[in-house]
Structures are given as C-alpha cells and as structure tokens.
Amino acid sequence: MSATTIAILGATGGCANASLVHSLLAGYDVRALARTPSKLTSQLLAQGLTQQILDQHLTIIHGDATNVDDVKRTLVSSGKLVSLIITGLGGKPVLQKSLRRPVTLDNPGICSSSIEALLSALRAAYDENPSTPAHKPLLAYVSTTGITNGPEDVPFGFRFLYHVLLAVPHEDKRKMEYTLKSHMAQPENERLLRGVVGVRASLLTGGIDYKAGKGWKTLRVGTEESPAVGYTIPRPDVGEWIFEELIKRDGGEWVGKIVTLTS
C-alpha cells in the first residue's frame, strides 16, 4: 500500500475515472465522492476491477461536490487528510436559444462553486484538527484549453467553437482557475493547499474505458507559456497522464504549473 491517499471528485467522468482505475490497480487507497455510488461501482466492475480491489482500496462517499460537509467527509478520514486531490468535475452540455451563447451547462457554475466548497472544506478540516495543516494536500484539476492568458492554445479550426460557442462552460473554468491562482498567491502559511497543477485538455473524445486511449506517452504536453496545440485527446489518456505524472510522482515538476495536453 502506498503512503499517498487520494481523493477524487468527478470520478464517474472519463478523465478522473481513468485516474481512479489506474490508482486502484496500483494499490493506492482512494476516497471518491459520487452523487450515485452505484454508477461508479458499475463503471469500475465493467472495466474488470474486482470487488476485492474495491473493498480493499476504494471508499465511496455519497454526496455533492458543492456541499462543504460532503467534500470534507471525502478529504478527511479518522482525522487524517488525503495527500492528493484530483478533480474532474464538470457539467452536462445543454443547448439554449441564444445565437451568441448556444451551449450552456446543466450547472454552469459547477467548477467554480465546487472549488469554493473544496477550499471551505479544507479550512473547516484545519480548524477542527490543528495538526492537519502540516500535511496539506496537492490539488490537480482538469480544465480546458481556450482560456489561456498565454499564447493561443486552440488550433485555428476550433477557434470559433471554443471562443464563441463554448463561452459559458469556459467562463466557469476561468473562474475556477482564478480562484485557485488568487488563493495560491497568498503567503504560504495562509494557503490551504501544498500546491496546484492545472491540466488543460484539448477536446475530449471517448468515454469510460481506461484501456481505450492511445497511451499517455503518445501525448503532446505543454504549459500555459508554451502550449501543446492540438485538436483532440481521449479521456482515458488524460486520466492516465494524471496518474503517471502527478499521482505516481507527487506532482513532479508540474506543481505550480498549468499543463496543456493533446494527442
């Protein structure tokens, strides 16, 4: 068993689900928040994980990622905080009658509101147990290209889709990233997290099947300052990259950076 304990939010989504599967197969202990625990269990069993692995290494917390208590129960077990948090939360795309903003989400503020809940949950955990801030967790979140402050990271053919049609979901991601950036700009003793890694993926393809990608080593990887620009990326590859580069290496050289990933 590894000393790293992981909390995963959004584990029934393709990216975080692949990170979860790789982590469980490698023997990590994972706490996953799910609105529908049976959905998560079915997804894992369908990918070949055994009930024994789930019983040994997975704790599913039934709850909502915008509820501070539910998030705190996910992050803390027997007074101990997890060491790594992965969030792949997102909303479901919904079409609306607007020429300017035709695509919205069922919950257009899910990423930003869940990050606020996460920070509040950590604050509450530290207040309850003053020794926990000595072991602050690292956070990795899945975000999107198209919201950069650096050089353009969307290929020419996708710019209308990204900068016009997807403006609503992107606004939420921007807000989430801004909240985290502002939080981490505080003096170290006021930060609730040890570090943050942003993972901006290009257009996601595929679904829930950790074996269905092309392999994390085939990916092109950049940063906000020097982005890897491409059209698409399979969800399983995003999850595998997070597992190999962030979970196994405790964030490695990516801590404090915003990474762009594409096939």
Ligand SMILES: NC(=O)c1ccc[n+]([C@@H]2O[C@H](COP(=O)([O-])OP(=O)(O)OC[C@H]3O[C@@H](n4cnc5c(N)ncnc54)[C@H](OP(=O)(O)O)[C@@H]3O)[C@@H](O)[C@H]2O)c1
């Ligand atoms: N679509 C793209 O091309 C694209 C490109 C780049 C980045 N992204 C972003 O990348 C992230 C990961 O995407 P993905 O496709 O792997 O996952 P996804 O299909 O968007 O899954 C979203 C996850 O969030 C969960 N969730 C939503 N609201 C929740 C709540 N209030 N409480 C608890 N869980 C909640 C969902 O749970 P349920 O199963 O209960 O619904 C699901 O597990 C998302 O933020 C997505 O917007 C998307």
